[in-house]
Amino acid sequence: MTASKILLLIIDGVGDRPCDCLGGKTPLQAAHIPNLDELAKTGICGIMDPVAPGIRAGSDTSHLSLLGYPPQQYYTGRGPLEAAGCGIQMEPGMIGFRANYATIDDAGNVIDRRAGRIADTTEISAAIRDGVDLSKYGVTIRFEPGTGHRAALALKGSGLSAAVSSNDPKATGIPPKTIHPEGEDTPEAKFTADVCNEFCRQAAEILKNHPVNLARKAAGQNPANVVLIRGAGAMGVYEPFEERHELSGSVVAAAALIAGIGSSVGLRRVPVHPDTPLAEQVSLVLQELATRDFVLFNIKNADEYGHDGKAMEKKEFLEKIDKELRPLMEMPDLMIAVCGDHSTPCTIKEHSADPVPLIIHGDGTRTDHVSSYDEISCAAGALCRIRGGDLMPILLDLIDKTHKYGA
């Protein structure tokens, strides 16, 4: 029997380097992960350079690569992908931005870049979406809240450019910056900078005396009274996943960036909150797999422990993930690929180009002698060392979906 469905399970930032506090082992080597080890033992293993050897992939460029969209050809910046991940219907040419709420004092200086860690910005985001009027520029906006103090903005209109700077001062005690052309000095960049500055001005005006902020002030909390935008990018054109790979698909991801990459290529976006328990996320994945051919499931947090240099916590989190995988392993008719989107070694607190360990598991795959899931064991596997762009073709072949090349 050949499987007909694919689960691509990406443990964000899973790869690592030897850590002193783990006796010279990587978090994966040190972790007790019997389910992942079983997948390794009964599947075929290897290591993978998400983009190419020596390239320190970001989560965005890596996910594009793994989904079969070469980032060199498709990547246009983080903004439009975040915007799509927050639920904005991005159309080619629209300019997307990451946004976040912050607090300014009466003198106009930023005093809190996270607006008192405001938890829910639904209401004030709606006020901005409905209240900001850029019609004199011939521009319309989309604005959606993200998790916590985060949000996303998109501009639609003609003559727009993504070559603009950010108003984020990246420090407190100083006012937000004026946005200006960046990277190119064209009339379009100048026009877009003007549009952005006007958006920020009107947004601050709306936020100033908004009931949500008056209530926050009364409660001694920092108001969300300014919007900082960054990461401008023009939305690209993506061949739909279903046409490219002949598979229907969904994305289950707590990170807006990843959900946005999925929806940009045409996967159905199943939003989960970063605090959604893993077991619940797994049931959502199973639900999607019941009706779809492909699910991209990104598990956040291992990456964050890497960025924080917390090797022990990363190991423990990997153990937590392992405990929840059983229902996925028991699903019939499924080809499972487990990997990371890049390594985030606790020793350097950043992404590195170290290849990530990979398992492919499902009926009919060859098996090798690898019996544990970690960076070193998998390097001895029969998949050897592949690139991220090789993954989809290999998976499609294993579910008999590739077409013969030649006679």
Ligand code: ZN
């Ligand atoms: Zn990542």
Ligand code: ZN
């Ligand atoms: Zn990261």
